[in-house]
Amino acid sequence: MPSGVGRGKDQHRHDHRPAADAEQSTEEPGDQADDDQLHPRILGAVEDGLGLLAALSGDPTRAAIMLDVDGTLAPIVTRPELAEVPEAARVELRRLVSRYTLVACISGRTGDEAYRLVGVDGIAYVGVHGLELAPEADAWRPSLHAFAEVDWPWLEDKGLTVAFHWREAEDDAVARSELEAVAAQARASGLEARWGRKVLELRPPVDADKGTAVRALLAERGLRRALYAGDDTTDLDAFRGLDGCEVAVRVAVASAESPSGLREAADLVVASPAGLLAVLRVL
Numbered sequence: 045m046p047s048g049v050g051r052g053k054d055q056h057r058h059d060h061r062p063a064a065d066a067e068q069s070t071e072e073p074g075d076q077a078d079d080d081q082l083h084p085r086i087l088g089a090v091e092d093g094l095g096l097l098a099a100l101s102g103d104p105t106r107a108a109i110m111l112d113v114d115g116t117l118a119p120i121v122t123r124p125e126l127a128e129v130p131e132a133a134r135v136e137l138r139r140l141v142s143r144y145t146l147v148a149c150i151s152g153r154t155g156d157e158a159y160r161l162v163g164v165d166g167i168a169y170v171g172v173h174g175l176e177l178a179p180e181a182d183a184w185r186p187s188l189h190a191f192a193e194v195d196w197p198w199l200e201d202k203g204l205t206v207a208f209h210w211r212e213a214e215d216d217a218v219a220r221s222e223l224e225a226v227a228a229q230a231r232a233s234g235l236e237a238r239w240g241r242k243v244l245e246l247r248p249p250v251d252a253d254k255g256t257a258v259r260a261l262l263a264e265r266g267l268r269r270a271l272y273a274g275d276d277t278t279d280l281d282a283f284r285g286l287d288g289c290e291v292a293v294r295v296a297v298a299s300a301e302s303p304s305g306l307r308e309a310a311d312l313v314v315a316s317p318a319g320l321l322a323v324l325r326v327l
């Protein structure tokens with residue numbers, strides 16, 4: 045762990061804003077409107093991490109900027125199809141594309157969907173948690189298709205994964221319990237079942253994740269300096285994908301719903317996509 049970097053919840057709990065405030069969800073509707081107003085705590089973390097970020101920005105031809113999309117660039121919303129990347133973030137992404145050897149978005153969405161949502165050319169879009177880079181995943185499409193037929197109001201079929209959302213469910217516990225049964229059936233048929241932020245995701249038992257995607261993208265270009273930012277369980281894989289890099293900056297976009305270990309695994313913690321934007325601006 046690099047020193048002098050604002051990281052982990054313990055450090056932030058000692059900052060000048062109360063802990064309850066730090067738990068503010070990225071779901072707040074006003075989140076996007078705050079893009080240009082830096083939370084003092086976020087600004088503090090950015091200043092603490094400037095030395096680390098400077099190692100990337102000092103020679104962008106040797107560095108990669110890799111980002112999750114939902115909850116990281118786009119504030120979390122109740123329905124994934126309503127997600128939007130703020131124009132201010134697009135402006136920054138275009139600037140980063142012009143400076144860095146690689147800018148990538150590694151999303152749980154398909155690469156095509158991620159491109160439509162982010163809408164910036166010159167970015168490498170890797171979809172379905174890196175599965176789109178794993179040819180052996182295709183053999184599992186029929187098994188996954190069977191689960192895509194399950195009667196569920198918020199089902200998302202991405203071909204290589206099937207996701208069951210329950211953010212809008214009336215009874216959280218009932219929904220979770222019903223999906224536990226689906227998860228058990230999926231596991232019995234050889235698929236993997238993973239839990240995220242109010243979502244159960246079924247996927248092939250293939251060794252491909254955001255971490256393998258990160259390593260593949262860096263290896264293809266011979267890069268050993270990179271930043272990765274994310275907000276969810278699968279982003280922990282991407283954080284690990286930076287292990288062994290000459291310069292690695294793992295940014296947690298934290299919220300009340302953050303999976304355990306996200307803050308602790310990060311080199312830098314921000315409280316929202318607006319906080320991440322503050323980081324991107326110094327790159």
Ligand SMILES: [Mg+2]
Pocket residue numbers: 112113114115116274275276
């Ligand atoms: Mg995310």
